[in-house]
Amino acid sequence: MSNKILISGNEAMAEGAIQAGCAFYAGYPITPQNEIPAYMASRMPEAGGVFIQAESELAAINMVFGASAAGVRAMTSSSGPGISLKQEGISYLAGAELPAVIVNVMRGGPGLGNIAPSQADYFQATRSGGHGDYHCLVLAPASVQEAYDLMPLAFELADKYRSPAIVLADGVLGQMMEPLVTSPRHKVTKSPEKPWALTGCKDRPANIVKSFYIREGDLERFNLLLQKKYKAIQDKEARYEGLNLEDAGVILVAYGTMARIAKSGMLKLRQKGKRAGLIRPITLWPFPQKVFQRLTVHGKQYTKRIIFLVVEMSYGQMVEDVKLAVDGRAKVEFLGRSGGGIPTENDVIKAVSRLIR
Amino acid sequence: MEKVFGRPNSLRNVATHYCPGCGHGIAHRLICEVVDELNIRERVIAVAPVGCAVIAYDYWDFDCSEAAHGRALAVATAIKRVHPETVVFTYQGDGDLAAIGTNETIHAANRGENLSVVFINNAIYGMTGGQMAPTTLLGQKTATTPSGRQAGSAGFPLKISEMLASLAGVYSVERASLHAPQEIVRAKKAIKQAFINQMENKGFSLVEVLSPCPTYWGMSPKEALDWIKDALIKEFPLGKLK
Missing domain, CATH: 3.40.50.970 (Thiamin diphosphate (ThDP)-binding fold, Pyr/PP domains)
Structure with a gap:
C-alpha cells in the first residue's frame, strides 16, 4: 500500500x-x-x-x-x-x-x-x-x-x-x-x-x-x-535520464540538485524554441558513457554541432568524465560555482543561449 | 596409552611466521585451548589486529575478521551487536590498542560492549621493525628512540589497562604475563575468565598479556623473559585491576 x-x-x-x-x-x-x-x-x-x-x-x-x-x-x-x-x-x-x-x-x-x-x-x-x-x-x-x-x-x-x-x-x-x-x-x-x-x-x-x-x-x-x-x-549498471536529446544542439549535463535547476532552465529554453536537452547521470560511477558515445559517433549530421554544457556545484569535476566519454568528438563547456554558490536557472539559460546563438 | 597433551582443535596444524622466542605463538595457543575447553569453536568470532599477529586467522581455525589498524573494537562491537549469541574477541597489540586505536578502545569499553579483549603488550612495534610503542619503557632503545625513550620528548609508558579499569562500562581488567610457566597458566585462566564473562553477559573484559619480543628488544629469548620479570613488570604490575 x-x-x-x-x-x-x-x-x-x-x-x-x-x-x-x-x-x-x-x-x-x-x-x-x-x-x-x-x-x-x-x-x-x-x-x-x-x-x-x-x-x-x-x-x-x-x-x-x-x-x-x-x-x-x-x-x-x-x-x-x-x-x-x-x-x-x-x-x-x-x-x-x-x-x-x-x-x-x-x-x-x-x-x-x-x-x-x-x-x-x-x-x-x-x-x-x-x-x-x-x-x-x-x-x-x-x-x-x-x-x-x-x-x-x-x-x-x-x-x-x-x-x-x-x-x-x-x-x-x-x-x-x-x-x-x-x-x-x-x-x-x-x-x-x-x-x-x-x-x-x-x-x-x-x-x-x-x-x-x-x-x-x-x-x-x-x-x-x-x-x-x-x-x-x-x-x-550505468543509469541516466535523458530529456530532449535527439534534436538538441546544446545538451546540459548535470546531476542531483543541479540537474533540477538545469532541467527547469532547459524547459524554458524549449519554450523559446531553443533546442536544449539534458543528460542527468543517476550513476556517477559507473558513468553513463554510452549515451555520450551514441550521440557523438554514428555519423549523424548534427553530431558535430552538439555542444555539451556541464553544470556543477563545483569548479569542474564531472566535466572530466564527460570529456572522457565524448573523447574529443564534440565541444564540452562548463558552468559551475562552489563554496555555497549555486548556478541559477538564469545562469543556465544565459550560458546555453550564448552557445546556441 | 592415554594422550595427555596435544594441539588444540582450534589451532591449525601449520608452522607460524613468528620469530624464535616470540610470545604470540603461546598467546594464540592459550586462546585455542580456552575455545576448546569452553566448547565454543562454532560460535566464536575473532577480530585480528594489524601488527605481527595480522595473520592470526591463518593459525586459528574459527571465523575471523581483519580490522584496520586500531579499529578492531569498532569491528567487534558491530559483529557482537549483530550476532549477540556468538562469542567475539579482539586480539590486539600495544600500538593497535593503545596508540592508533585508543579512541575505539576507550569508547567500546565505556559503552560496556559485551566483548573479550586479549591485549598483547610487548612494549614495541614488531611488524614495522622495532619502533617505540605507547608502552615502551623510559630509557628503552627502539628504532625511533635510538638513545632510549625520554619522557621530555616521547612521554611516558601508557597504562591503558589502568585507565580502562576506571571506566564504569568495564566489567573486568587483568594483567598477566608469559615470562614463566606458572604465569602462562595464570594468563590462560584470565583469558578463560574473560570469555566466560562474555558468555554470562557481564560486559567488557580485557586481559593485558606481557609478551616477549626478543628480536626487537635485541635479546636472546631467555634474556627477554628475564627482562619482563626484572623491568616490564615493574612498570606494568601483574594482577587484577578490576
Whole structure:
C-alpha cells in the first residue's frame, strides 16, 4: 500500500534504507545530514536493527565493516569532512569485498569549508577516495522521492557486487521537504545468502574476512578479479535520464540538485524554441558513457554541432568524465560555482543561449 | 596409552611466521585451548589486529575478521551487536590498542560492549621493525628512540589497562604475563575468565598479556623473559585491576 507524506531528503534516505532491510546503522553527527542518525536512532530499533552513535567517523565506518562482515545490510552517513575520515574503512570494505552503503550529503569544502550545499566531493566518490585500486558504486538522487527510491537499489547493487555503494546527495536535497510516496518504486530485493559471512563456523569451514594478500602475486591476482567485477558493473549498471536529446544542439549535463535547476532552465529554453536537452547521470560511477558515445559517433549530421554544457556545484569535476566519454568528438563547456554558490536557472539559460546563438 | 597433551582443535596444524622466542605463538595457543575447553569453536568470532599477529586467522581455525589498524573494537562491537549469541574477541597489540586505536578502545569499553579483549603488550612495534610503542619503557632503545625513550620528548609508558579499569562500562581488567610457566597458566585462566564473562553477559573484559619480543628488544629469548620479570613488570604490575 502506498502512502503520500511530506518529508526531508535526509529522512527519506533513512526510511528508504529501513525499507531496503538495512539492519545496522552507525554514524557521527555532522551538518547537513543530522536528520539521518536522528531518524535511525528512533526507527532502527522499531525495525529490529542496531543503531550506534559512534565516537568518530572512523569508528562508524569500521562498525559498518563489522556488521557487513557479520552478514547484514549496513550503512553509515556523513558529509564531506566525515566522509574523508571514512575513506580508510571504505578502502578496507572494497578490499575485503564487503557490501555497505555510505550516504554523503555534500557540503562546501575543502577543509571545514561550510555547511552550504555542494557537489565538490565528486572526485572523492568516483575516483576511490581511499588508498588502492578500487571503485565504489555511486548513485546520485535528484529529488526526495528518488533519494528514497535509490536506497534499496544501493543495497541491492552493494550486495550483488560485494562492494561499497555511495549515495551522493547534497545539502539542498538532504534538507528540503517534498512529497514522498513510500512504497518503493524500485522493487526491494531481499539480502542474498552470504555464505562468506562471519556467523560462527558451525557445520562449515571457518570463514575469514580480510583484504591482506602478502604472498607474492596474490594481491595482483585479487586486483585483477576486482577489475573484472568493475568491468561488469560498467557494462551493466550505468543509469541516466535523458530529456530532449535527439534534436538538441546544446545538451546540459548535470546531476542531483543541479540537474533540477538545469532541467527547469532547459524547459524554458524549449519554450523559446531553443533546442536544449539534458543528460542527468543517476550513476556517477559507473558513468553513463554510452549515451555520450551514441550521440557523438554514428555519423549523424548534427553530431558535430552538439555542444555539451556541464553544470556543477563545483569548479569542474564531472566535466572530466564527460570529456572522457565524448573523447574529443564534440565541444564540452562548463558552468559551475562552489563554496555555497549555486548556478541559477538564469545562469543556465544565459550560458546555453550564448552557445546556441 | 592415554594422550595427555596435544594441539588444540582450534589451532591449525601449520608452522607460524613468528620469530624464535616470540610470545604470540603461546598467546594464540592459550586462546585455542580456552575455545576448546569452553566448547565454543562454532560460535566464536575473532577480530585480528594489524601488527605481527595480522595473520592470526591463518593459525586459528574459527571465523575471523581483519580490522584496520586500531579499529578492531569498532569491528567487534558491530559483529557482537549483530550476532549477540556468538562469542567475539579482539586480539590486539600495544600500538593497535593503545596508540592508533585508543579512541575505539576507550569508547567500546565505556559503552560496556559485551566483548573479550586479549591485549598483547610487548612494549614495541614488531611488524614495522622495532619502533617505540605507547608502552615502551623510559630509557628503552627502539628504532625511533635510538638513545632510549625520554619522557621530555616521547612521554611516558601508557597504562591503558589502568585507565580502562576506571571506566564504569568495564566489567573486568587483568594483567598477566608469559615470562614463566606458572604465569602462562595464570594468563590462560584470565583469558578463560574473560570469555566466560562474555558468555554470562557481564560486559567488557580485557586481559593485558606481557609478551616477549626478543628480536626487537635485541635479546636472546631467555634474556627477554628475564627482562619482563626484572623491568616490564615493574612498570606494568601483574594482577587484577578490576
